[in-house]
Amino acid sequence: MILILQADTDKNSDDFRQLMDHLSNMKNIQTRVHDEVGTQQTLTEVYLVGDTATLQIEDMESLPCVDRVVRVSEEYRILGRHHDEDRPTHFEYNGVRFGQDTLNVFAGLCAVDTPQHVEIMMKALKERDLPCTRMGAYKPRTNPYSFQGHGKSCLPYVFELAGKYDIKVIAMEVTHDSHVQEIHNALEATGHPTGVMLQIGTRNTQNFELLKVIGREPEFPVLLKRGFGITLEESLNAAEYLASEGNRRVVFGLRGMKTNMGDPHRNFVDFSHVPVVKRLTRMPVCIDPSHSVGSRDETPNGILDVFHVTAQGVIAGANMILVDFHPAPSKALVDGPQALHMDELDYFLEDIRIAREAYEKRVALAAAHRKKQEASAA
Ligand code: PEP
Ligand code: MN
DSSP: EEEEEEETTTTSHHHHHHHHHHHHHHHTTEEEEEEEEEOOOEEEEEEEEEEOOOOOHHHHHHHHEEEEEEEEOOTTTBBOOTOOOOOSEEEEETTTETTTOEEEEEEESSSSSHHHHHHHHHHHHHHTTTTTBBOSSSSOOOOOTTTOOOOGGGGHHHHHHHHHHOOOOOEEEEEHHHHHHHHHHHHHHHOOOOOEEEEGGGGGOOOHHHHHHHHTTTOOOEEOOOOOTHHHHHHHHHHHHHHHHOOEEEEEEEEBHHHHHHHHSEEEOOGGGOOOHHHBBSOEEEOOOOHHOOOOOBBBSSSSSHHHHHHHHHHTOOEEEEEEEEGGGOOOOOOOOOEEEGHHHHHHHHHHHHHHHHHHHHHHHHHHHHHHHHHHHH
8 A cells, every 4th residue: 555645745754754653653563755846846655565455535535644545456566556646656856758659769789899989879869959869888798708898997987978068868778786786886986977778688687686776776777677587577576676665767668589599680579568568666667679570681672670669568568768879889898780770860760750750640649539438438
């Protein structure tokens, strides 16, 4: 059960103390308080865990400071959508809004290789007013002899260049809790010129200890990739791990599923699940067309499969696109063959714009249809 308190409830007030005293006297109920700090107001939620089945909503609603009460029976208590509620489906980080209503493009390098390539990429993004990018420093690789990423040694120049080109958020995969500390340290040392969205890759979706550590992380939001060989439910529960530890600024990433059916793509593209994740949870949903398709194959009309699946995800309401670009793909140390080229950036963005416009028209069409149905029923 979640008690949603009145906006800007003062934790030093007598009412709040009275509420917490009351809750602490209830048998077999534990409480956890969570603050959602927004630009306009702070929303405090009190999670009641344990024997809550016998509690009456009306009784709880009559307690001091309580505005609304949500009973959660579903699994994804914090990130899920529950009956009869309108909790937020967005968050802000470093001036960028991430929500089920927005669309952010994270074009960038799969793996950081040289400062020159990082700079070419970021300069191109700045010229197009794009405040986000992807930059891999820690690369989990199938083969132990493959390049594993430059690690912490590249962070200072990546962050400084990001500051130079007004990049506000860098999606960066971490595979160990020490990486989070290294990112903190490098941001500190360079004077916080940018922000980082910690990426948990598909190989770590169920690394519960990593999830718990990042869940307790107060600064960085998280992009959690769906596990490529587990159920959707298992991946959504992994996201809930983050939230249950306190970090609910989570974007859920679709990146294709492993199958052994001789697929034409590196992974079986699962972007038809964009609306499903938006229905089940309040998380913004990211698509990764690069790691799902894994090639630059194209159809007879000259459109790359990467473009096709991006458009399919966007027209279904995707909120973030994580995509590999590279200034010199033949020299890329990781995933060069699937990278888009710099001279395709404008073409890619225009293709996305078309798909997004179509999505918005579809939303308006659905609303008009519903209105018509309601009018004829009345
Ligand atoms: C990546 O985005 O660089 C990556 C390795 O993705 P995934 O974890 O989806 O394979
Ligand atoms: Mn990659």
